[in-house]
Amino acid sequence: MSEEVKEIEKSLEYGASNIQVLDGIEHVRRRPAMYIGDVGVRGLHHLVYEIVDNSVDEALGGYNDYIFVQIKSNGSILVRDKGRGIPTDIHPQKNTSALQLVMTVIGAGGKFDKGAYKVSGGLHGVGASVVNALSEWCEVEVYREGKIFFQGYEKGIPKAPVSVIGTTSENGTKTTFLPDESIFKNREFRYDTLADRMRELAYLNKNLTIVIEDERDGRRDEFHFKGGIQEFVTFMDSTRLKLIKEPIYFEGEKDGTVVEIAFQYNDSYQENAFSYVNNINTHEGGTHVTGFRKALTRTLNYYGQKNDLFKNLKISLTGEDFREGLTAILSVKVPEPQFEGQTKTKLGNSETQSIVESIVNEKLAEYIEQHPNEVKIILEKVVSAAIARDAARKAKDLTRRKSALESSSLPGKLADCSINDPEHCELYIVEGDSAGGSAKQGRDRRFQAILPLKGKILNVEKARLNKMLENEEIRTLIMALGTSIGEDEFDASRLRYGKIILMTDADVDGAHIRTLLLTFFFRYMRGLVEGGRVFIAQPPLYLIKSGKQQWYAWDDDERDDILKQFEVKGKENYGIQRYKGLGEMNADQLWSTTMDPEKRTLLMVTIENAMEADKIFSTLMGDQVEPRRAFIETNAKYVRRLDV
Numbered sequence: 001m002s003e004e005v006k007e008i009e010k011s012l013e014y015g016a017s018n019i020q021v022l023d024g025i026e027h028v029r030r031r032p033a034m035y036i037g038d039v040g041v042r043g044l045h046h047l048v049y050e051i052v053d054n055s056v057d058e059a060l061g062g063y064n065d066y067i068f069v070q071i072k073s074n075g076s077i078l079v080r081d082k083g084r085g086i087p088t089d090i091h092p093q094k095n096t097s098a099l100q101l102v103m104t105v106i107g108a109g110g111k112f113d114k115g116a117y118k119v120s121g122g123l124h125g126v127g128a129s130v131v132n133a134l135s136e137w138c139e140v141e142v143y144r145e146g147k148i149f150f151q152g153y154e155k156g157i158p159k160a161p162v163s164v165i166g167t168t169s170e171n172g173t174k175t176t177f178l179p180d181e182s183i184f185k186n187r188e189f190r191y192d193t194l195a196d197r198m199r200e201l202a203y204l205n206k207n208l209t210i211v212i213e214d215e216r217d218g219r220r221d222e223f224h225f226k227g228g229i230q231e232f233v234t235f236m237d238s239t240r241l242k243l244i245k246e247p248i249y250f251e252g253e254k255d256g257t258v259v260e261i262a263f264q265y266n267d268s269y270q271e272n273a274f275s276y277v278n279n280i281n282t283h284e285g286g287t288h289v290t291g292f293r294k295a296l297t298r299t300l301n302y303y304g305q306k307n308d309l310f311k312n313l314k315i316s317l318t319g320e321d322f323r324e325g326l327t328a329i330l331s332v333k334v335p336e337p338q339f340e341g342q343t344k345t346k347l348g349n350s351e352t353q354s355i356v357e358s359i360v361n362e363k364l365a366e367y368i369e370q371h372p373n374e375v376k377i378i379l380e381k382v383v384s385a386a387i388a389r390d391a392a393r394k395a396k397d398l399t400r401r402k403s404a405l406e407s408s409s410l411p412g413k414l415a416d417c418s419i420n421d422p423e424h425c426e427l428y429i430v431e432g433d434s435a436g437g438s439a440k441q442g443r444d445r446r447f448q449a450i451l452p453l454k455g456k457i458l459n460v461e462k463a464r465l466n467k468m469l470e471n472e473e474i475r476t477l478i479m480a481l482g483t484s485i486g487e488d489e490f491d492a493s494r495l496r497y498g499k500i501i502l503m504t505d506a507d508v509d510g511a512h513i514r515t516l517l518l519t520f521f522f523r524y525m526r527g528l529v530e531g532g533r534v535f536i537a538q539p540p541l542y543l544i545k546s547g548k549q550q551w552y553a554w555d556d557d558e559r560d561d562i563l564k565q566f567e568v569k570g571k572e573n574y575g576i577q578r579y580k581g582l583g584e585m586n587a588d589q590l591w592s593t594t595m596d597p598e599k600r601t602l603l604m605v606t607i608e609n610a611m612e613a614d615k616i617f618s619t620l621m622g623d624q625v626e627p628r629r630a631f632i633e634t635n636a637k638y639v640r641r642l643d644v
Helices: 003-012 024-030 043-058 100-104 127-133 191-203 229-236 287-306 350-370 371-399 402-406 434-442 472-481 508-524 528-530 556-569 586-597 609-623 625-638
Strands: 064-072 077-081 137-144 149-155 163-167 172-179 209-214 220-225 248-254 258-264 273-276 326-333 427-430 448-453 499-503 532-536 542-545 549-553 573-578 603-604
Touching: 024 127, 024 508, 043 064, 043 077, 043 127, 043 172, 043 191, 064 191, 100 127, 100 137, 100 149, 127 137, 127 172, 149 371, 172 549, 191 209, 191 229, 209 528, 229 258, 229 326, 248 350, 258 287, 258 350, 258 371, 273 287, 287 326, 287 350, 287 371, 326 350, 350 371, 427 434, 427 472, 427 508, 434 448, 448 556, 448 573, 499 508, 542 556, 549 556
Parallel strands: 064 209, 273 326, 427 448, 427 499, 499 532
Antiparallel strands: 064 077, 077 172, 137 149, 137 172, 149 163, 209 220, 248 258, 258 326, 532 603, 542 549, 542 573
């Protein structure tokens, strides 16, 4: 019998000896993505959120009003609260300190005992032990019963039993941890990312003060909002023109579920609703969102019909009309939330829908009776939205005509690829005919399609859907992608290309066109961004030649590094060409630097924080000048390429 046959037979043997039994800590370390989503930047920051969520749960129970978060100079994270402190007494069944169980046993915690926590967020009792397991080291100090208890860990394993290291008059828990570099290749925490989440939590818990500090550069923020989610809505709408003076706010409780809602109408044409369950952002929505939408539409529609405010309207109103220009924060506290959906951020509790619906019906009816003038302004917005929607429906019909793609009258005619499988196709959206010509010549026609755009597309932040669909470039783009747009019609499964690549010049105009396109995708095809379908091409900025040799540089630093090598080698004769436009590159150069899958670099467009993205787009592309100026002044130092 040959050695090869023996190896095959051996590989086919499968019995009890092949079954690996991993304890909780080891399983977390082997499969971290199962617990925190991924081991990239998002997963890294998720570690902090899990520890902070435990402190917030103490606040939800009425036991804590302060959280301190610090990025230490050595890259570790410190989280301190003033809650009850993790119990440290000996667990009767396990004969081990409760602190050690919480920090080292997956599934040990107070979240399962409704006597300890009525509502909670986080990973349902596994957060602290998961963070500990994924840390190079972790230290916990508990301030409780007049004593300071301490335990240290390495990669989730206790270094010694829980000990008393001092006395104190305070209560609370302090956790310090350093993520394990063998699991997280990038261990650098982003202050702004953490600060955004801390601000969000402070808005959602108006009795809570959260301080975040960065020991590396001295940055510090303190978040405390007495107005809670009312202030949250004002913050979200700070770059838009509001239609009513103050956000509408109400709260109520039924069957143990607490409902808090704040909303405002502005002059924009999109809905911006953000929902939370026990402080968890349910960006896929769920039953609580359905209940709010139904009650909002029904109550406002009833008032409008009753007072003849729709009598001249010749079309039927839809829920979409009542949500145009709406910014809303919906926060519910549910004793036992049931999540569904791909990312487990969609609430499935059926009873929550009826609870939210009944509270909104009652409270909104009261508001309407007391504020008839504000409601009239809102309903005028609803009517104009309905009229625009009907015009948009007629305009959409143009984008559905099959022959439209073949029409020679369309600007920026699509040069399609020959392969039909979307997963193996990509569409380059290119700025201008000149670059479009080079891209068409340099591409691989089998799987790369080219769509040149003439000039700048319409700023969709300032235009309703019907006006947007009058823009020929946008109509062409929608038809080329095949997904349609709109809440009821957008279908990502009909996308004709697996990758959508924005390829614009490396100057100010190119950056503006790219921002216009990103605004369009964020507002009308967000599912493509969230699905990882949208990318930004990275063409080189410089071509450096010396004799017959040439090098490309993608930024100033890379150019300077190449020139330093020339100095070392004593080369003096070289030339530098700065590419201001893609049209300056011939087809071969564009292919080898920017379009060849073997050599190119693409940046995937992601939305780590949809709320922050919404604010940025409304700031940059909206009508308010002052917020835009402040944003540019604050962020100018981060710009890598600036054309002057």
